[in-house]
Amino acid sequence: MTLNLVSEHACFGGWMRFYSHESRECRTEMRFSVYVPPQAEQGKVPVLYYLAGLTCTEETFMVKGGAQRLAAELGLMLVAPDTSPRKARVPGDDANWDFGLGAGFYVDSTQEPWAQNYRMYSYVTKELPEIVQSLGSGRADRQGIFGHSMGGHGALVCALRNRDQYLSVSAFAPISAPMQCPWGHKAFSGYLGEDRELWKQYDASELIRAQRYPRPILIDQGDKDKFLTEQLKPEIFAAAARESGSELRYTLRPGYDHGYYFISTFMEDHLRHHARQLISS
Ligand SMILES: N[C@@H](CCC(=O)N[C@@H](CSC=O)C(=O)NCC(=O)O)C(=O)O
Numbered sequence: 001m002t003l004n005l006v007s008e009h010a011c012f013g014g015w016m017r018f019y020s021h022e023s024r025e026c027r028t029e030m031r032f033s034v035y036v037p038p039q040a041e042q043g044k045v046p047v048l049y050y051l052a053g054l055t056c057t058e059e060t061f062m063v064k065g066g067a068q069r070l071a072a073e074l075g076l077m078l079v080a081p082d083t084s085p086r087k088a089r090v091p092g093d094d095a096n097w098d099f100g101l102g103a104g105f106y107v108d109s110t111q112e113p114w115a116q117n118y119r120m121y122s123y124v125t126k127e128l129p130e131i132v133q134s135l136g137s138g139r140a141d142r143q144g145i146f147g148h149s150m151g152g153h154g155a156l157v158c159a160l161r162n163r164d165q166y167l168s169v170s171a172f173a174p175i176s177a178p179m180q181c182p183w184g185h186k187a188f189s190g191y192l193g194e195d196r197e198l199w200k201q202y203d204a205s206e207l208i209r210a211q212r213y214p215r216p217i218l219i220d221q222g223d224k225d226k227f228l229t230e231q232l233k234p235e236i237f238a239a240a241a242r243e244s245g246s247e248l249r250y251t252l253r254p255g256y257d258h259g260y261y262f263i264s265t266f267m268e269d270h271l272r273h274h275a276r277q278l279i280s281s
Helices: 060-064 068-074 120-135 150-161 182-192 196-202 204-210 228-232 234-244 260-280
Strands: 003-011 014-022 029-036 045-051 077-081 138-148 166-172 217-222 248-253
Touching (some): 014 068, 029 060, 029 120, 045 120, 045 150, 045 260, 060 077, 068 077, 077 120, 120 138, 138 150, 138 260, 150 166, 150 196, 150 204, 166 260, 182 196, 182 228, 204 234, 217 228, 217 234, 234 248, 248 260
Parallel strands (some): 045 077, 045 138, 138 166, 166 217
Antiparallel strands (some): 003 014, 014 029
């Protein structure tokens, strides 16, 4: 596999790098970004994956999230993949902003015409970590994951299903119960078909209800988020976590909406949450 370094920028004593490559899982070009903190010059560092939301790219979090200064202080490597394949075009992939391009939903599609390329779950949990390992700076035994909205859903699902791989998890305004909201119905029926039993493997509330999660989960949510009631439904996830005896640190933040001003405000809390588990423990 050839990894193309698209661009490189010095940042807080470390490096921002943007890559493209031919993906084994998505069978087309994929792109991702990496922040390598200065500590990586002395030895391998923990890796924190960030999954972005609908319409975002591999650039959004790095440009708007405000994470690099503290990642440089804490010694965390940050990795952010794109939110869908883009180069292999699928008929109708740009017809909606919440399905298709920029909206891979972090699932492995089983339905045509998506199944060939839309394999974001395997891309994020298998292929991307292998590629990150090949870069040489990240510790394979110290990985965490977080994300926003569609990416918050993705991060929770990846962590809940891969407990030995991800040692920390958090989310900003995640789609918490995709089987019970319009975005989730649209994505799951389009990518996975109509068998709702198959949907459960990608629904964080179903997953945490079925099995206690052994580490604290951090979720922040703005109370002025226009998607809160119809699409995000954190109360369903909170109730499911309580049912299984899992530890959820959920905070409703007065005045905050769904955007990156909200995310960047609480970024420090999330990075420290991950650092506690990836570095200190
Ligand atoms: N085009 C949409 C708004 C799309 C949007 O709000 N995307 C969010 C993620 S939503 C859930 O996954 C986002 O992160 N956007 C990028 C940004 O820079 O804010 C509309 O018309 O409402």
